[in-house]
Amino acid sequence: MEEKVAVNNYIKICQMIHSITKMDVTLIDSDGNTLFESINHSIPVVVDHPDNEYNHINEILINHQSNHYYHHINPYGLEYMAVGIWRDQSFNGSLIIGPFISSILVIDLIKEIMIKNSLPIGERKQLEQFYQSLPVLSEIESNSIGEMLVNLCGHQYINAQAFSSSIIKPVINYDQLKITIEEDKDIIEDRYQHQNKLMDAITKGDRDEVNHLIDSLIDVFVGFSDRVPGNPIRSSKNMGFVCNTLYRVAAERSGVHPVYLHNISERFAILIERTNTLPSLKKLMFSMAIEYCDLVRTFSTGHYSPIVKKAVDYILLNLGYPITLHTIAKQIHVNPSHLSRKFKEDTGMNITEYINQKRVGEAKLYLQRGNISMTDIAFMVGFNDLNYFSKVFKKLTSVTPSQYAKRKL
Structure with a gap:
């Protein structure tokens, strides 16, 4: 019973860390078995960690004091932060955050990894998409995560109780609401016209036309930033997901293979969720349109029999x-x-x-x-x-x- 309670408490810590950092979190026992994982990334098979990698992390941590954290880097350049839970009488194991990378030079990193591990060249595009979706952490950021793990796992878990201010009911101005609806109608029609033109440009791999259209479309989407009351970032992220889907459909029309579509779509879904400012999100949406366009230019086969x-x-x-x-x-x-x-x-x-x-x-x-x-x-x-x-x-x-x-x- 005590072990079950302890495991559940560490699972709650894992869920809290994942919710705040948006990074993958895994809880393993002393034998290296996975007890819980909350993940965003599906690691490609060619760089997936071996079964004994978790055992290796446990072996390293068990020989260090409880205030130590371990920065693990595997042969494929994937980095993890881990802390050992060896002082709890009812549970032993490790809590691991990652993968992440510390280099912003992703293309160079991919080349080194492929050569070092003799990976097939056909996997390059998939690996680029995967590594570009990973968080890039500075030394200070990764060390802060290690210190956070030590402090979170070094004490008994405490169930927090929330309280909040009373809810103030809004006063609805129906005349203003009618005007807003009319304005929204014009914005929606404009947005659909722009998105259809942009999708056509992506399907054709027309980079110049994409560059011409993308700014005005993003500005229209930013106008929808109040669609989730009090949370413009959430609203804009939702629009980002819509764009990701539309661009994927546009690229699919050109005959791009599903493997490439899946990789780029998954990567941008993760990046959108991880972006926390409107300027950064706008920049990401621009990059997304250009990358889908370039994907069509490189891998389109729709014009063939x-x-x-x-x-x-x-x-x-x-x-x-x-x-x-x-x-x-x-x-x-x-x-x-x-x-x-x-x-x-x-x-x-x-x-x-x-x-x-x-x-x-x-x-x-x-x-x-x-x-x-x-x-x-x-x-x-x-x-x-x-x-x-x-x-x-x-x-x-x-x-x-x-x-x-x-x-x-």
Whole structure:
């Protein structure tokens, strides 16, 4: 009974921390079993923590005094703050907050993680979306969280009792209400016209038109900031969620694969909820429209025939692996000759040319770093031969990989 009460008390602490920080919180017992978790992030399988990671955290904490907290960083750069609960006679375990990251250079972090852990290049976009959704904490912020954990878990839990001021009933001015309704009608019509134009621009991947339309649409949405009385942030966040859904639908119309749509939609849902000022929310909504537009420009396949669309989706999701015409044809259940002919008609390239073009595009991102070996880059993007990689790269860019890397330094 005492253990159950103790666990319930620590669960209440977890819920309180999650509600305030919007960060993932996990409670584990002394054997590393999860007793409670409140999470926003679905960690991609390729970087998910191993089963024994919680045991490792417990082993570290059990050897330290109760006023210590542990800053854990796993091989994928995911960071956690944890505190041990070893002084409670009725329960032993750890309370963990995270994941978060401490670097704002997410793209550089992703490149290092993929190389260090030999992750497939096809996972890059998914990993970028995931890491960009994580909280970025300074050293002071992460240390403050550690100190908070020590203080919250170092005492018996106290059930707080709330009291508040009496509710003052508003006086309704029906004449003013009628005027407001008419004004709202005009605003709503204007908003729908703008949103439809913006959705069309995103579906087309028209960045210039998106830039032209987004400011006026955001201003219209800010006008709705009083729709949750006394809480303009909540109202604006709700509008942000609406925008996220609309942009996702617009990108879906262009033929973007659901994997990419899910990742970007989940990331912005988390970022919207975590934003706490109107200027920051406005900036986020602008970034969201541009990123959905760029996603369409990069991954849209809606202008292809159904067969070629399936082939392109397969290529983009498996770029780091060996891919051949027959492999693709087998996966999408079509005749190789028919696929080859349709692919050439739709894209103007044969499948090998298309694959090489995409792989070289990925290689450019890593060559810009200047500190990664050519062999590592070649293998990461799907070339099994360094000489062939150099030959293809020069054919498509007119320079060798080494020359390109030096030019970008």
